[in-house]
Amino acid sequence: MNDNNAYVFEEPLIEGLILKRRNRFVLEVQIEGSTYDSHCPTTGRIGDIVLSNIPCLLSRSKDKARKTPFTVEAISLDLPSEEPKHWIGINQNAANRYVEHFLKNGSLSMMVENNNEVLREQKLGVSKLDFLVGDTYLEVKTPLLHLQVEYGSHIKTQKMSPFNSTDRFVKHINELANSLEKNQRAILLNCFIYDNPGFRVSVKSTNDNLVKTQVEKSIQKGVEIWQVNFRITQTKVELIRYFPINIS
Template structure:
């Protein structure tokens, strides 16, 4: 996926979950932060960031903050909407007969429903923007919604669906995501229960540019719906 109208800026401070103050072209401006997670190790005063200008009428802010370079040199895409977009692009190349986003299952909306022949598949997508010593972690803030979705995937497996929990790694060079049990132990427990129930845990490494996010190396973790009864 590509962004239009990308602009480089300097991060100054985060005012709340949705708004930050930045310096662009020598002036201070408030921008929309496209990630409600903490991002404490990324959004540090003085950090190099990139903004996009969507041009949507009636907005309170002119720019969206979509990328930041960490102090270790890694470039991160922090757009929380980007993972679903790149997975949709990726799934379009995986020879599924049906791909439906935002599929209602139980009391939740699961990110994707796919069909191939007589196999039905559900996939929940999570974007990973937390890196510690070369390993990705999720979540960076407690997510009861994330736990609920994993429980739905477990139930789907019990009802005969294939199911996958897919982590889009929004930085280069990281190939593994571990549950951040220090921040949310229940997510780690749910993830382990899912693994035991036969839910596929899928890592999707990405290449990041200020104006681009794309899945690379997906062939190493390609989710192929398989009939476990065979």
């Protein structure tokens, strides 16, 4: 369910408390005194925080047979007792649904023209990119390895090791660059489901130089880098702002 100004959830999200992260896919969450195994939609790290005693928002699965009846959609780094809370969306799959909504209602008209057909998951070369809007390929990334927000002293952190899963990103940005042989524009959209001040890469990867070189080559070929910030609440997702990023 949605409207012109926001992506509205079919049912309001439920507030809970993450007790611990059992593995990549499962979070133990307390909801109104009961503990449930809940799906974690982000299999990688979420910043350098320890997911313990962390407030969260959850959606209820429509699949009654699913082992995890809830999905964690957002977390808060505020104290559990603090109100109102500031939420950070962590569902990277849902980010594409939000982007699609605002593409179709014309809210991102400074980035892509209105009235273009919006197609999802379009095959390009050996990749499948997120959107084709008119003649513009658009790939959405939702970085969560570094949360660009201030932490309170109550937040536990852990040492972070270098990130090494960059093959998919390199493949996609090269496909975007190659698409410019037949299309006018190609966009890499960094999507944040919180008000990120301006994306910066602070978590190094084991092949950092290769990634940097590929990004620079793609930009030289004409790939545009944009950022969009959303705000998630228990009832909806709103567009805060979006803007081009100049990476020099």
